[in-house]
Amino acid sequence: MPTDAPLGTLLTAPARTARSVVWILLASSLAVKAGGFAWDFLSYYVATGTGHGTAAAGGALTVFGVGWCLGQAGSGWLTDGVGQHTALTVLMLLSAAACFALALVRSLPALLTVSPSWA
Numbered sequence: 869m870p871t872d873a874p875l876g877t878l879l880t881a882p883a884r885t886a887r888s889v890v891w892i893l894l895a896s897s898l899a900v901k902a903g904g905f906a907w908d909f910l911s912y913y914v915a916t917g918t919g920h921g922t923a924a925a926g927g928a929l930t931v932f933g934v935g936w937c938l939g940q941a942g943s944g945w946l947t948d949g950v951g952q953h954t955a956l957t958v959l960m961l962l963s964a965a966a967c968f969a970l971a972l973v974r975s976l977p978a979l980l981t982v983s984p985s986w987a
Contacts, residue, residue, distance in 0.1 A: 928983050
């Protein structure tokens with residue numbers, strides 16, 4: 869049954885809600901992927917951006933890897949304790965704060981402190 873009504877009037881409320889959810893998921897997935905991609909540049913940032921050299925960059929990557937491993941177990945424990953939605957929200961906010969802090973800190977001890985929390 870063809871109609872001349874605009875497309876927006878044909879969509880029902882559940883369809884609009886589903887479309888909003890898809891856009892929210894796409895945006896959050898982009899943010900997570902961007903954060904996951906940025907760690908590839910951690911060694912370059914530590915070695916040349918802050919001037920600490922390659923040994924410090926290796927240390928930062930090591931601490932990041934340890935934080936990543938511990939974060940996997942910790943996030944599972946947190947999810948079991950508080951639920952998926954709350955855990956995901958808390959961990960994404962923590963990751964965003966750590967990424968922001970990583971851009972601000974310059975000293976090696978501060979970089980080594982922020983790196984594992986970013987994982």
